[in-house]
Amino acid sequence: MPDRTAVSTRPRTAAASGRSPSPDRRRVRLEIVIAPALALVCTLAAGPARHVQAQLVSERETIRAGEPFWVGLHLRMAPGWHTYWKNPGDSGLPTRLRWTLPADFQAGPIQWPYPRAFSQGPVTSYGYEDEVLLPVKITPPASLAAGEVTLAARADWLECQEACIPGRAELSLVLPVRAAAAPPSPAWAPAFADARRRLPAEPAGWAFGAQEMPQKVWLVFRPPRSRVPLKDARFFPDQPLVIDHAAPQPLSRGKGAWRLELTPAPNARRPLPALSGVLVIGGAGGQNEAVRVEARILDAGGLKMAGGGQRPPAQEGKR
Missing domain, CATH: 2.60.40 (Immunoglobulin-like)
Incomplete structure (x- = not known):
């Protein structure tokens, strides 16, 4: 497992020294930009990210050739921790998915439920606490042999409380291919329905x-x-x-x-x-x-x- 990085955000102070740190230093200081318009000095320290549990889940128990279906990245945050929306606000990073799919499968963009605002001093960010399901539509090819397919994705996120820790998970999901209609998953279909209720609606009538x-x-x-x-x-x-x-x-x-x-x-x-x-x-x-x-x-x-x-x-x- 690669090392995780703990990030403590503080307002930018004087310019850092140009000297390179020695190789054996366990803590290094560097300047990064977490969001445009906000430069932060961050302290990086080795340590695992254990405040967010990530899982790749499906709305359906099986799939059919040529019939789009929905999967999602489910993130469960520890109390007091949060992850970020597509526009994180003053600080933070949006969650990303990098897919590895079977031949001729296509993944759409993340569908973002509306966020909430988190404020800490003069900094206000947008994101999620407790848990969130980020739906993604997958389109399989028109021709698909019976059997199983494996969907894989690398998920990257930033989890924050007072400090922030980059998180990463290599996830996979195995789904049977069937000719019959795909039944909903008893475990996850309600979560997808709830996520859809939180998606911004088109402004019909507004x-x-x-x-x-x-x-x-x-x-x-x-x-x-x-x-x-x-x-x-x-x-x-x-x-x-x-x-x-x-x-x-x-x-x-x-x-x-x-x-x-x-x-x-x-x-x-x-x-x-x-x-x-x-x-x-x-x-x-x-x-x-x-x-x-x-x-x-x-x-x-x-x-x-x-x-x-x-x-x-x-x-x-x-x-």
Whole structure:
């Protein structure tokens, strides 16, 4: 087993010495960038990663030729530890999968359930705690002999509490090939159903717009009429260097729409071309809902709401 690396993140201080460490030093200091816009000095120490258990699982017990199916990387985190979303925020690294598949099999991208925000001092990151299932669609070839196939993947992640440890696992999954319809796995089908409920939905019936101000960006949205009353909302951008992750996101309501106030990242490209990401809505009953956001940023005179509608009315009050 390769050594794991413990990473203790601290704000960047003075430049490190240019001297090379001696070979027998057990601890070395080096500068790395965990996410664009945040340089960190990290202390590396040999030690195993034991705070996350990784497993490759299947939604189906068997597979059929030419019929796509779903597998997933299941990560179970120890209490107090977390892993990261596709955009980790101010610090962290997204989980990665490197596949080794049978001939003519194809793996799609990771489908990311919506994350939560973790804050430690001025640093806010996006990720998962307790456990998460990251689904991936596998497409087998149209012709497939009966028997078994083995799917293999190398999973890489960063697990963090106060310190961070890169984790890695070589995983495999053996699935029988059958001509009959593939039955769902009693052990894992419910977990896949839960993961799908946490995937951002396409914004059918929603309307989105965005406006950039000197110090703020407004994400304006109108939910479908059938939507239960909103309690709170948070926007998670797809890309770094868009918003200040640690800044509050006040939610206000107008006569015909809601407005979420965002703060641009200090080194964001201005003007911002668009807002792309996930809007997580909290309902009065405590249930969350996530929806995809693709909103062009326009000035006040040209603000239209994607999905239909004119610019929203003035703000009425904050939540």
